[in-house]
Amino acid sequence: MRGATDSSGLTFRQDYFGDDAAWAALVSLLKDTFGIDIDPLRQLGGADPTSMPFGWFDDTGTLAANLSAFAMPIVINGRTINAAGFQSGAVRPPWRGRGLYRDVTAKALEWCDQQRFEAVVLYTDKPDLYTPYGFVSLPMHLHAGDAPTPISATTPSRRLDPWIAEDLALLQETLNARVPVSDRLAVCRSSAMFLINTQFDADIRLSWLPEQQAVIAWKIGDDDCFVLSDVVASIIPPLPAILGGLGMSPRKVEVLFAPDRLGWQGQPRLLETTTRFMIRADAPVDLDQPAMLSPMADF
Numbered sequence: 001m002r003g004a005t006d007s008s009g010l011t012f013r014q015d016y017f018g019d020d021a022a023w024a025a026l027v028s029l030l031k032d033t034f035g036i037d038i039d040p041l042r043q044l045g046g047a048d049p050t051s052m053p054f055g056w057f058d059d060t061g062t063l064a065a066n067l068s069a070f071a072m073p074i075v076i077n078g079r080t081i082n083a084a085g086f087q088s089g090a091v092r093p094p095w096r097g098r099g100l101y102r103d104v105t106a107k108a109l110e111w112c113d114q115q116r117f118e119a120v121v122l123y124t125d126k127p128d129l130y131t132p133y134g135f136v137s138l139p140m141h142l143h144a145g146d147a148p149t150p151i152s153a154t155t156p157s158r159r160l161d162p163w164i165a166e167d168l169a170l171l172q173e174t175l176n177a178r179v180p181v182s183d184r185l186a187v188c189r190s191s192a193m194f195l196i197n198t199q200f201d202a203d204i205r206l207s208w209l210p211e212q213q214a215v216i217a218w219k220i221g222d223d224d225c226f227v228l229s230d231v232v233a234s235i236i237p238p239l240p241a242i243l244g245g246l247g248m249s250p251r252k253v254e255v256l257f258a259p260d261r262l263g264w265q266g267q268p269r270l271l272e273t274t275t276r277f278m279i280r281a282d283a284p285v286d287l288d289q290p291a292m293l294s295p296m297a298d299f
């Protein structure tokens with residue numbers, strides 16, 4: 001039997017992103033809990049418009065406990081699933097152990113059921129928090145192997161900087177028209193997450209390939225390995241064209257999503273991380289083939 005919730009001195013609020021002070025309270029909660037700053041999202045097109053935050057505030061406006069849901073349609077095993085994502089789950093230390101997280105989780109799940117989402121997905125390093133609600137972990141695999149021979153391009157690529165208005169507009173336009181980068185596992189859109197994730201990894205580079213009308217998120221990894229994090233385009237270009245467009249001719253490649261649309265295979269390798277990708281759905285979900293969600297879709 002689960003314990004009761006002690007919410008004394010707190011007020012519950014839902015759907016509060018329109019309130020600047022409440023948004024600032026969430027930014028502060030996530031900074032203090034995870035050391036991340038999501039405030040730049042305001043300049044990068046704003047939070048996901050489908051976001052539905054559930055939070056307990058004290059009478060000074062401090063956010064004590066929060067969990068946010070948002071629409072995150074994904075492709076799994078070739079099928080588009082109308083999924084919701086859970087993010088920003090945290091409780092400030094003085095208010096822990098009172099059942100507040102259990103409370104916001106129950107409220108968020110109930111909202112997802114009312115909205116008729118087919119599944120709920122999340123990332124966590126505490127899977128035990130979610131297994132009681134029927135969430136299961138899916139293994140994530142990157143793909144690594146020898147690089148293909150690049151196909152050289154006539155028009156050079158150019159770097160994109162989301163802090164330049166013209167580049168941000170091009171990024172947003174391309175994100176809005178994107179197709180999933182893989183049929184095995186990929187987000188359908190998730191523009192806000194892509195844009196904020198450009199701020200969380202200092203090594204990530206964004207390049208525009210004019211011939212393919214594609215945004216490439218990439219970096220150089222250990223031993224000069226070319227690491228491909230995401231491809232945003234309405235037609236996914238093959239890997240040789242991506243390398244040629246970027247003017248790269250690496251020896252090794254790692255692809256951080258399933259490469260089924262890249263015309264290149266590589267070998268799957270289990271991602272060794274404490275973070276789990278979990279899913280809750282009416283029918284059991286398993287990946288038919290090794291895959292992972294692009295880190296640019298992290299949420």
Ligand SMILES: CC(C)(COP(=O)(O)OP(=O)(O)OC[C@H]1O[C@@H](n2cnc3c(N)ncnc32)[C@H](O)[C@@H]1OP(=O)(O)O)[C@@H](O)C(=O)NCCC(=O)NCCS
Pocket residue numbers: 002003033065089090091092095096097098099100101102103123124125126128129
């Ligand atoms: C994890 C966290 C959200 C729990 O918040 P909380 O308000 O203390 O949790 P609750 O009191 O509502 O407890 C809910 C349930 O989770 C369990 N739980 C609490 N902390 C847990 C942990 N670290 N790991 C596994 N289970 C945990 C509780 O035992 C309780 O179980 P019950 O429902 O069977 O009684 C909070 O400690 C926190 O913010 N931690 C840092 C950020 C974090 O890890 N967020 C979750 C990331 S996805």
